[in-house]
Amino acid sequence: MLRSCTAALRTLRALRGRREGASPAARDPVLARRWFSTEKVIPKDHALPNPSWSKDLRLLFDQFMKKCEDGSWERLPSYKNSKLVKEQLSQAQLFTRGYEDGLGFEYVIFYNDDEKRTVCLFQGGPYLQGVPGFLHGGAIATMIDAAVGMCAAIPGGIVMTANLNINFKRPIPLCSVVVINSQLDKIEGRKLFLSCTVRSADEKILYSEATGLFIKLDPEKSLI
Numbered sequence: 001m002l003r004s005c006t007a008a009l010r011t012l013r014a015l016r017g018r019r020e021g022a023s024p025a026a027r028d029p030v031l032a033r034r035w036f037s038t039e040k041v042i043p044k045d046h047a048l049p050n051p052s053w054s055k056d057l058r059l060l061f062d063q064f065m066k067k068c069e070d071g072s073w074e075r076l077p078s079y080k081n082s083k084l085v086k087e088q089l090s091q092a093q094l095f096t097r098g099y100e101d102g103l104g105f106e107y108v109i110f111y112n113d114d115e116k117r118t119v120c121l122f123q124g125g126p127y128l129q130g131v132p133g134f135l136h137g138g139a140i141a142t143m144i145d146a147a148v149g150m151c152a153a154i155p156g157g158i159v160m161t162a163n164l165n166i167n168f169k170r171p172i173p174l175c176s177v178v179v180i181n182s183q184l185d186k187i188e189g190r191k192l193f194l195s196c197t198v199r200s201a202d203e204k205i206l207y208s209e210a211t212g213l214f215i216k217l218d219p220e221k222s223l224i
């Protein structure tokens with residue numbers, strides 16, 4: 001835990017160092033290209049190990065990759081940018097992927113189609129702090145929404161969260177690894193009912209429980 005936090009903070013210090021002087025885009029040619037040009041950026045899969053991942057996260061990741069070998073589980077790749085964003089929103093990023101490696105949401109989601117469930121391995125970095133030393137409740141809710149939402153989106157297509165009900169039972173230590181198990185319980189027309197638990201990596205601590213209602217969007221209806 002300490003090592004992954006240290007790695008994340010090293011990145012943070014490096015970024016702070018660069019922050020003095022001109023605007024970020026002026027100092028960073030890569031950033032400037034991303035913000036101001038229409039040049040195509042090759043997407044990077046962020047649901048793969050990086051140096052900020054703790055030993056616990058690597059271990060769980062390797063275990064699930066093994067489960068993928070017989071095809072019962074599938075690792076879901078993840079990108080920062082939606083393919084659907086319009087040109088003028090080219091700097092838009094998926095909320096959970098908008099941080100430098102290790103500082104925010106580090107996670108990977110695995111899907112089991114037979115059981116209609118996902119397992120999300122999540123390490124919340126130092127930028128997600130709430131009460132000192134622990135994850136912010138909003139960050140936990142975000143990660144639950146993303147994990148449960150993915151479990152709904154695979155069978156449901158384009159879905160949105162209509163209701164999310166969370167019981168926070170124990171605080172989650174910052175930079176620790178948790179396992180979010182999500183399950184599709186029922187489908188009624190366009191409504192998908194799901195539930196999830198958030199547990200410690202060794203499954204001994206139940207941190208949170210949640211239920212969610214996701215609605216498959218009606219292509220005939222406008223969102224605004």
Ligand SMILES: CCCCCCCC(=O)SCCNC(=O)CCNC(=O)[C@H](O)C(C)(C)COP(=O)(O)OP(=O)(O)OC[C@H]1O[C@@H](n2cnc3c(N)ncnc32)[C@H](O)[C@@H]1OP(=O)(O)O
Pocket residue numbers: 145146149150153159160161162163189190191213215216217218221223
């Ligand atoms: C893949 C990546 C995953 C990412 C996960 C992140 C997902 C998100 O964060 S989404 C952002 C947060 N959510 C939102 O902004 C959604 C805002 N809400 C809306 O836009 C709309 O209410 C929306 C789209 C959910 C539903 O609207 P609409 O398609 O018109 O559905 P509507 O006809 O009103 O309702 C359909 C059914 O759902 C029920 N329903 C809708 N909302 C609710 C609710 N909050 N509680 C209970 N039931 C509800 C209705 O009663 C109706 O039931 P029935 O079919 O039995 O009559």
